[in-house]
Amino acid sequence: MAEGEGKWGCTGDEQIIPPEIDTTNPSIARVYDYFLDGKDNFAVDRQVAEMALRIVPDAKDAGKANRRFLRRVVRYLAAEEGIRQFIDLGSGLPTQGNVHQIAQEIDPAAQVVYVDNDPIVLVHGRALLATNGSTTVIQADVRDPEAIYADPALRGRIDFSKPIGLLLFSILHHLNDEEDPWGIAERLREPLPSGSFIAMSNFFNAQDEHPEASKQAVMVEKLFNENLGTGRWRTREEIMRYLGDMELVEPGLVPLADWRPDAGESWEKSATYYTYAGCVARKP
Template identity: 40%
Template sequence: MGTEGGHGHAIDTSIPSAARMYDWLLGGELNFEADRKACEDLLEIAPSSRELALNNRWFLERVVRFLARERGITQFVDHGSGLPTRPNVHQVAQEVHQGARVAYIDIDPIVIAHGRTSLEVNSGTRFIEASMTDTGRIVEQASKGGFIDFGRPVAALYVSVIHCLKDREEPAAMIRRMREHLAPGSYLVICQLVSDEERVRREVTELMDQGTDGHWGRVREKHDVRRYFDGLSVLAPYLGDVTHWRPDSDLRRPQKSLEWVEFGGVARIR
């Protein structure tokens, strides 16, 4: 669901948070009544939302493991990282490379509190309070002390979060800014919520925008996401529903219906 778009440093549990809604859909406990009610409303519009959230999380696990094991990536920048959910990105990466490093980026106040408490006990993690659109701050803070070396390959993750950005925040421009900082051999992992149904796009966007007090972008169409990959070398199986991106052998539960999907893929920086 994504986690960008917090409410400053004040925590108002009466206003749903995309991060806490995502936590509830994944079966977590770091959520409140307003988040649960918003999820119930969401399920009325898009009944497959819980399956979608689980499938998206499994995609994140697969792609991090693939990049660490098959492409030798040891540095990750996770934009809109959300509430800690096992296995976290660093746990997956460090199963392959013990010294892998992950910079987690978020701005939601509850995410920040829990992230700093539970993630920074690992020397291979750093939690950065920043909007994912603030590329300059992210790169500055991530590279401080040589934690992330942008002179070497990095995997920049934008997994199920760009739909939290409004069009005026220019998500495609954000992606281009990050590309400028990535060395050859780096990777971009990008997916966001899309739907072919105008009703679903409209009703979910209205629900989330109103419910989160304006901290939401919109459900987009596939052609919007394709723009993020302009000029990039996209890995097979190319762009599509991430449920089907290099599925592993355990055949976890597929999404039951297709009102909306997480659409995107993985691209290499040449």
């Protein structure tokens, strides 16, 4: 494998790729991997990503801001709220600063279950986690919350009588309105015990707050849907509906970089900045 190539080599051609990996259609996990400067993507993924970058030149910054937001949130939940079990839904390919690494820095016994429907995540996750007894990865679909919560591998790690951190980072915006993401969010939320948290990041249509950013959101949404078949930039009201009667933790639903930033962290306030928002909420 040439220097800099991924597990199977980005070019794919001469590498042995497991049969479950479809390299002829773009995959959300692999397009996102490209935005994070990862190596586990193929030409078909890079084509979509490059198209997006032509419209949104700072799209890679957005991906990185999302990962920084995730790290701050997991640290907050583990260190300040005492959460010791996490379900990371739509976890994506392993990257730097994965949930188990952050949570287990605070408590090595913290339990983490990664869930994703893309087989590439399972293959990489298993390799990464082979030696970690407190973490597992399962292949399942967010559209079937009951199957996820009933999975024996998840049940073996997550105790539903104790608070849980449910992480929904950049996943619900990959469900179309017709798939009823609000109903799915409710089915994910309801079984969580009191004192649990949901943390999420979402493509955000800031139509009332930042009309210029909203115009960009509409353009990129069209591109994503034409080429990847997914991606919805939802309004504040639409995102808040995911959370039912859960209580927002300060500072609420804000651009990712504005959620309790670490000292010295910055991201130029471009249109993209205002089209990606996140929040943390507590179940009463």
